[in-house]
Amino acid sequence: MSTTTTGPATTGPAPSTPSATARVLGLARANLTLLLRNKLTAGYALVLPLLPLALLLVDRGNESLVLTSVSSALLMAFLFPVFYNLLSATVTRRDELVLKRMRTGEVSDVELLVSLALPGAGVAAVMTALAVPVSIALGAPVPTNPLLYVVLVVVGIVMFTAFAFWTAAWTRNAEAAQMTSFPVIFLAILGSIGAVLPERAARVVELTPGAAMESLIGIGWLGLDDDRTLSFAETWAAAAEPTLVMVAWAVLALVLAQRSMRWEPRH
């Protein structure tokens, strides 16, 4: 070991404390490196969200196919780079005592969580943004209200991030995540079966995040609400209910995550 000075910095320039943003970005950069270094996780994160858009090649311009493929692309973006990747990373780093180690430093708990979530959220944001030109190139119409799409992406990322932290709290180890992720995945894909259910059951399913997502894509992208064509202005009112459903689920997920966060493995 060298003769480098080991004592506290008592002289010299005033100490420079990194801002919260700098701390989060420093940690997020390392987390992104880890995400990209895991080939399977990176493959799932970067390829799966765009795969459903290949369906558009089957029948160019078919609106119901646009709805299905874009909804599936978003679902993949939320489930893989955001939910499953974050669930797995949180459980692994908790079990390896990385989170406990990080909490001994200057970084706050919130900064630590944001930096964990940021790479997956960033990848999801990029993939959902890419889905727009790719879909249009494959024959989908230009979105009627792109802002609703942006709202959907932002709320979806927040919701599935919070669900990942909540699920991690009661997931014993990384292997168990394959099973414990199922409730959230089921909740997310439930929306796609609403059309084949009896009316009362379909009404309940409409209140799931997956169904609300699909409604928002129908309204915001295709400008359709129950086969009624909407203008840009009309999309706002039509989007109120599914947006509220999404926001309510996001708030619920945040509350659950905030109440259940675990920093160390169970003994």
Place this chain on the structure above:
Amino acid sequence: MTNTRDDLAVEVSGLRRSYGSGKDAFEAVRGLDLAVERGTITALLGTNGAGKTSTLEVIEGLAPATGGEVRVLGLDPVADRRRVRRRTGVLLQRSGFAADLTVAETLRMWGSTVTSPRSVAESLALLDLEHRADVRVSGLSGGEQRRLDLACTLMGHPELVFLDEPSTGLDPESRRRVWRLVEDLRDGGATVLLTTHYLEEAERLSDRISIMDAGRVVREGTPAEIVEGHPSHIEFENVGATLPPLPGASVEVGHARTVISASELQPALTALLTWADAQQVTLPGLVARTATLESVFLSIADQGHADPGAPADATTDHDLEVAR
């Protein structure tokens, strides 16, 4: 604790820490008092389950106290967490880093969160890790991971350093290097509070030692003060002769060996050797030693084991290892 002393880096008063609730509740720390002077190395020793790590985690602000008061650099480690962390470095007993980051990437990541950090190159040099800079953490030996951990601990030039078993897992050479580093920290003006299960480490490094048993400090002082008043020992294989009275000593003849406990070693040993010489008695396997930290520690540990209320497994403290 209304008035804090400026000369103290750590002040702990009446600290209590419990685990669980109801019937399963267990109190690991039971009214502990501790004062660590600035610019010193203080070692916290204790048997398995004595409460060392439980105590340290509260002082570090990582776990809440059930009772009592803790001041670190005059601040509350929980309420003033951000201000305290800027000035402290923590090495946990067990912790980890992401396995797929390299050593340099890990240090860069840690440095991005630290006030006025050392450079990555300086940190690598400090712990002799330059040649391992591009190796992933998963490829490091246990000792190298411990050194990386220590490099992160020291990255922000902390004025108070908590080291929970800093040399565990290190080979003898690395352990001695870490000792030099800890001494350099103190010589540079930093305060060090460490736990260890190597008594040699505590004896060599510490200005003061606090020995814990069953969640309390039962003895504290400089290494010399700790052993003061404890008997020296003379041992040899049984010789089948009646020993003369020895000044300030008691004799215990066991199955194979005779053990003499003496308040002062020299007069007892002189009397014994004079008698043996006069009687032409050989004392096979003769060993004479003054009281050591080890003997004091073991006597405290024996008392603790006789205490039915003593905790056995409250914390993750390792078994204490007596360095011989």
